[in-house]
Amino acid sequence: MTRAESTFQSVFGYAPAITGRAPGRVNLLGEHTDYQGGFVLPAAIPQQATVSIGKNGGHAHRLHSANLHQTLTVEVGEVGTGFAPYLTGSVALCGVHEALDIWVWSDVPSGGLSSSAALELATLRAIRELYRLPLDDVQLALIGQKVEHEYVGVMCGVMDQMASSLADTEHMLFLDTRSLERRRLPLPSGTQNKAAQILVLDSGVPRRLAGSGYNERRAQVEEASRLLGVTQLRDVHDVSQLSVLPELLRRRARHVVSENARVLEALTADAARFGELMNASHASLQGDYQVSHPQVDVLVALLQARPQVYGARMTGAGFGGAVVALVQEGQAAQVAAEVLAQYGTGGRMVVP
CATH class of the missing domain: 3.30.70.890 (GHMP kinase, C-terminal domain)
Known part of the structure; x- marks a missing residue:
């Protein structure tokens, strides 16, 4: 899968206000240690999630997945089902209370490469830009982890979101998941x-x-x-x-x-x-x-x-x-x- 078959404009009829992107990650070493304060060595992968957002002026979010060819309507303040919780959770935890149109597409394969963290971070980056929120990359990662805990139901550690937010494809990211101290290292x-x-x-x-x-x-x-x-x-x-x-x-x-x-x-x-x-x-x-x-x-x-x-x-x-x-x-x-x-x-x- 190399490109989406739809666009934000083809789905919603107008141009998006902002687009955010974030990569998946591969973890080289340090598996199932992050929720015990341990050490990890992930790197970003080239594949990314892309999220475009616009304000729709209504009472419900309209959420479209170009991968699934599916549009969901979720009332503001509700969670929704399917892929919706990753988006509605991100919106809610950023303190946004107005209805949004959100178009998502990702070429991050599901299963072990943090496709969900990429989706969360791409959404959070777009929201940060749209509303000019004073949130740094570490704060975005922590919000993404909270989305998983409170809206998706997975009690994950923080590695995936930190890697999607901070890692690149040329280095390993050594991360102490207790202190959040980190540094990039060559392979x-x-x-x-x-x-x-x-x-x-x-x-x-x-x-x-x-x-x-x-x-x-x-x-x-x-x-x-x-x-x-x-x-x-x-x-x-x-x-x-x-x-x-x-x-x-x-x-x-x-x-x-x-x-x-x-x-x-x-x-x-x-x-x-x-x-x-x-x-x-x-x-x-x-x-x-x-x-x-x-x-x-x-x-x-x-x-x-x-x-x-x-x-x-x-x-x-x-x-x-x-x-x-x-x-x-x-x-x-x-x-x-x-x-x-x-x-x-x-x-x-x-x-x-």
């Missing part, structure tokens, strides 16, 4: 001191976070924190401290604690070691956290078996969706073609 160096390259493949397995085990996993690690007497698992630095937990909670907590350690080690790792950390992360997500999917595991294994691949893992919350690999510079397209030919129908290359 790890590969052979002959050349930069490595990111490859993202869509497994073709759809998922829905609100209906998956995402909120259940969050509740489990919160219970583990409570039993350990810490505010968050971020405060646990040795997996031996987890021995007092029941087996299931011990496995869930072990993933979070070990994943934080992997991110911190990755900050100074070369591509070969970074890839090993990615492989270990996938094994932890598959075994201890149990958020992978059999087809995703097949795709990851095919990538890990290629000599041009330093490492590969699922990316995003899991239960389907995308995988990410770190590959030798200039080899991503060839690796993707070979792996997808083995994988069969359903998979496709997203980045590069």
